Amino acid sequence: MFDKNKKIRFKGRMLRELNNKIFNRDGHTCIIRGCGRYILPDVKFHHEPCGSNKEDKIERGCLLCDHCHYIRHHGRDGLEEIKQQCVEYLSNLYPKDWLEIKG
Numbered sequence: 001m002f003d004k005n006k007k008i009r010f011k012g013r014m015l016r017e018l019n020n021k022i023f024n025r026d027g028h029t030c031i032i033r034g035c036g037r038y039i040l041p042d043v044k045f046h047h048e049p050c051g052s053n054k055e056d057k058i059e060r061g062c063l064l065c066d067h068c069h070y071i072r073h074h075g076r077d078g079l080e081e082i083k084q085q086c087v088e089y090l091s092n093l094y095p096k097d098w099l100e101i102k103g
Helices: 012-026 066-074 079-093 095-102
Strands: none
Touching: 066 079, 079 095
16 A cells, blocks of 8 residues: 655755756756855755755755754754745745645
8 A cells, every 4th residue: 555654855866856856947056035155056955945854855954054054953043934935935935845844
């Protein structure tokens, strides 16, 4: 039987292809307003939501520079702002895919 709660997780070639699609979509730059730092292609994209709910889907990935990525995962100041910007960015690109998470 199909488990609808199973998370999509890629490895190897499929993960690299997804990473490349996200880099191309985001123009190789951090998506946080006021940042926009260039991100080298060997950096892995950020999952939103992160943690145990993350999935390897284009609708759930965006580019964050090292600084913004660190704040999103470990910071106190700015964490919620970066999280909100990630959610807004992705939900604007993929509105129907984000209804389940936001709503």
